[in-house]
Amino acid sequence: MVSAPRRYSAAFSPEIIAEIERAADGGLYQIRGFGTLRPLPSFDDLVLLGASISRYPLEGYRERCATDVTLGTRFAKKPIELKIPITIAGMSFGALGASAKRALGRGASAAGTSTTTGDGGMSEEERAESKILIYQVLPSRYGFDPAHLRACEGIEIVVGQGAKPGGGGMLLGHKITERVAGMRTLPAGIDQRSACRHPDWTGPDDLTIKITELREATDWEKPVFVKIGSARPRYDVQLAVKAGADVVVLDGMQGGTGATQEVFIEHAGIPTLPALRQAVEALEELGMHRKVQLVISGGIRSGADVAKALAMGADAVSIGTAALVALGCNRAIHVEDYAALGTAPGACHHCHTGRCPVGITTQDPVLENRLDVAEGARRVRNFLTVLTMEAQTLARACGKSHLHNLEPEDLAALTVEAAAMAGVPLAGTDWIPGRNGY
Amino acid sequence: MIEVDLAQSSVRALNQRLHRIGPGDDQRHWRVVNPNGAHAIAVGLTAPLHVEIRGHVGYYCAGMNAAATVVVDGHAGTGLAENIMSGSVRVHGNAAQSAAASGRGGLVVINGDASARCGISMKGVAIVVGGSVGHMSAFMGQSGALVVCGDAGDDLGDSLYEADIFVAGKVASLGADCEEKEMTAADIDHVATLLGRAQIAADARRFRRYGSARRLYNFHIDHAAEY
Numbered sequence: 001m002v003s004a005p006r007r008y009s010a011a012f013s014p015e016i017i018a019e020i021e022r023a024a025d026g027g028l029y030q031i032r033g034f035g036t037l038r039p040l041p042s043f044d045d046l047v048l049l050g051a052s053i054s055r056y057p058l059e060g061y062r063e064r065c066a067t068d069v070t071l072g073t074r075f076a077k078k079p080i081e082l083k084i085p086i087t088i089a090g091m092s093f094g095a096l097g098a099s100a101k102r103a104l105g106r107g108a109s110a111a112g113t114s115t116t117t118g119d120g121g122m123s124e125e126e127r128a129e130s131k132i133l134i135y136q137v138l139p140s141r142y143g144f145d146p147a148h149l150r151a152c153e154g155i156e157i158v159v160g161q162g163a164k165p166g167g168g169g170m171l172l173g174h175k176i177t178e179r180v181a182g183m184r185t186l187p188a189g190i191d192q193r194s195a196c197r198h199p200d201w202t203g204p205d206d207l208t209i210k211i212t213e214l215r216e217a218t219d220w221e222k223p224v225f226v227k228i229g230s231a232r233p234r235y236d237v238q239l240a241v242k243a244g245a246d247v248v249v250l251d252g253m254q255g256g257t258g259a260t261q262e263v264f265i266e267h268a269g270i271p272t273l274p275a276l277r278q279a280v281e282a283l284e285e286l287g288m289h290r291k292v293q294l295v296i297s298g299g300i301r302s303g304a305d306v307a308k309a310l311a312m313g314a315d316a317v318s319i320g321t322a323a324l325v326a327l328g329c330n331r332a333i334h335v336e337d338y339a340a341l342g343t344a345p346g347a348c349h350h351c352h353t354g355r356c357p358v359g360i361t362t363q364d365p366v367l368e369n370r371l372d373v374a375e376g377a378r379r380v381r382n383f384l385t386v387l388t389m390e391a392q393t394l395a396r397a398c399g400k401s402h403l404h405n406l407e408p409e410d411l412a413a414l415t416v417e418a419a420a421m422a423g424v425p426l427a428g429t430d431w432i433p434g435r436n437g438y
Numbered sequence: 439m440i441e442v443d444l445a446q447s448s449v450r451a452l453n454q455r456l457h458r459i460g461p462g463d464d465q466r467h468w469r470v471v472n473p474n475g476a477h478a479i480a481v482g483l484t485a486p487l488h489v490e491i492r493g494h495v496g497y498y499c500a501g502m503n504a505a506a507t508v509v510v511d512g513h514a515g516t517g518l519a520e521n522i523m524s525g526s527v528r529v530h531g532n533a534a535q536s537a538a539a540s541g542r543g544g545l546v547v548i549n550g551d552a553s554a555r556c557g558i559s560m561k562g563v564a565i566v567v568g569g570s571v572g573h574m575s576a577f578m579g580q581s582g583a584l585v586v587c588g589d590a591g592d593d594l595g596d597s598l599y600e601a602d603i604f605v606a607g608k609v610a611s612l613g614a615d616c617e618e619k620e621m622t623a624a625d626i627d628h629v630a631t632l633l634g635r636a637q638i639a640a641d642a643r644r645f646r647r648y649g650s651a652r653r654l655y656n657f658h659i660d661h662a663a664e665y
Contacts, residue, residue, distance in 0.1 A: 026659075027658075027659030028657055028658075028659060140559070141521060141539075141540035141559055141561070144521055144540060144542075145523070145542075146482055146484075146502035146504065146521065146523065147484075147504075149482075149502070150482075173655075173656055184580075185542070185561040185562060185580045185581050186580060186599060186600075187599065187600060187655070189655075189656075190599075190655040190656060191655065191656045191657050193597070195559065195578060199520070199536055199539040199540050199555065199558040199559040199577075200498070200516065200517035200520045200536040200539040200540070200558075201516070201517070201536075206497070206516070209477050209478070209496070209497045209498065209516075210497075210498070210517075212477060212478050213477065213478040213481050213497065213498040213501050213517075216449065216450065216453045216478040216481045216482065217453075217478075217481045217482030217501065217502055218482070219453070219454055219457060220450070
């Protein structure tokens with residue numbers, strides 16, 4: 001007798017059933033790190049159109065393709081000059097250990113780019129290692145110190161992030177060590193809830209005045225970035241520009257986090273692809289494209305992603321998760337410790353537990369010692385360099401002598417959805433869904 | 439005494455002059471006239487200056503203050519002395535919302551009333567309000583003391599951490615996880631000391647103390663309704 005194959009419900013898949021059981025048993029929503037796990041439209045759905053007869057390419061290893069970018073040219077006396085258009089995104093000391101912050105700073109500096117602080121303030125390690133450090137002004141203001149504001153190269157007002165637009169940060173109690181607690185003026189061991197709104201301003205008019213205050217406190221020297229999560233980028237980008245931002249940092253839905261509710265990561269915000277297009281259109285409407293620089297983040301993993309993001313109109317990209325993976329996140333070492341967390345290398349998103357097997361997202365000194373700072377810095381520098389070389393390879397093939405010369409005309413989409421979201425033609429057609437009445 | 443007329447000079451020029459004063463300089467006493475509600479006056483000070491402002495100020499007056507003494511002879515807009523680190527800031531009139539927000543040290547004195555969210559996210563600052571405070575005051579207060587000689591609005595101390603709140607008058611309602619605590623002799627001494635530093639005459643024994651019930655410090659389903 002032939003047995004019938006098992007049939008599973010599409011609506012109530014084994015994963016959904018397991019999650020319902022977990023919620024019913026524990027009475028708490030799922031909290032985790034990393035970013036979205038489900039497939040989303042992304043830069044993978046775009047291709048670059050290399051040169052042939054109608055365009056001519058640059059020689060791959062001989063002709064120059066410049067990569068430098070200046071951020072903060074609008075108002076700041078001292079704009080930030082980067083050798084590559086790839087920066088390290090804000091990640092908190094607390095979510096990350098000191099060794100990880102140190103390695104990121106050293107690696108980024110060797111590659112000629114910047115790093116960014118995070119919730120919880122500026123650690124001595126990252127200041128010492130980062131030649132160019134962006135200091136975040138977050139809703140929580142944990143550890144906010146005007147001396148650090150003066151000691152940084154740029155200021156980033158964080159309104160939101162892609163993993164949780166509209167939500168505040170979260171750091172569970174087992175990562176709140178005495179040092180982290182001290183920096184944040186909080187009791188050790190509590191589940192720390194960062195505010196989702198700033199304590200001293202509400203809305204774009206207030207933000208204008210807040211930016212002015214920060215400029216006044218630093219004598220108008222430093223560029224002011226405004227970071228937003230991708231929910232309504234057309235409006236939010238224009239309001240940030242109106243408020244006086246030098247740079248807008250837009251974090252797409254694929255952006256990572258150290259810890260937040262799963263429902264937030266998977267169900268809030270829009271993917272990086274449409275967010276970037278809307279942001280560029282918003283800047284163009286104001287006549288501010290390239291005058292206010294646009295940094296895009298959320299799911300950047302390769303030089304191809306970098307090239308496509310710049311072709312769509314970004315001035316630079318920012319990486320977080322990819323930089324941690326370069327450091328060793330999800331690497332197949334200490335496999336038994338992954339197993340103890342109920343996971344395995346390649347599938348770990350347990351940053352929230354503080355038990356990071358490779359010593360990156362932990363405050364445990366034993367685990368943290370597993371991260372060799374010098375080796376980590378070397379890997380980060382290498383990765384940033386490879387991203388840059390890959391982007392240059394594609395740009396030269398498109399005939400561009402600077403990464404910023406890439407343009408939407410160099411792109412085609414592989415799916416109707418990506419064509420609509422990115423605003424580039426479906427490959428093999430002139431059709432951009434939503435344009436010209438179609 | 440150096441006098442700066444903001445009808446003739448810009449806030450930017452004033453702040454840059456104040457920032458440039460070094461340890462060896464003797465230009466310690468400043469008077470600012472005609473502020474006319476301008477924003478960001480005397481922000482980011484780092485030297486032990488005495489800055490007297492004759493008139494009303496806008497947003498963020500004395501923001502991020504360290505070491506300086508700033509006195510406003512008028513009313514203050516939103517975010518007075520936000521993130522103050524040390525020194526003192528006094529307003530003879532009223533202060534708008536978010537006074538002393540996220541302040542980490544020093545003393546902020548408001549002789550009149552303070553509006554909503556006074557002391558929001560406070561992290562060590564001492565705040566003394568001669569009058570009343572608006573709703574959500576000391577919201578998410580982490581450390582420090584808020585002393586209110588008048589009444590407090592709704593949701594006082596919502597989501598409070600370890601800041602202490604002392605109120606002499608009525609409290610409209612307490613916020614999530616805020617509860618009344620015993621007022622000990624040490625607390626009375628503490629309030630009396632702060633009132634003395636603030637030069638506000640009030641009987642410390644009249645105050646009641648409020649603090650965190652600490653029920654929301656770790657996530658638990660039984661406390662979900664508190665949020």
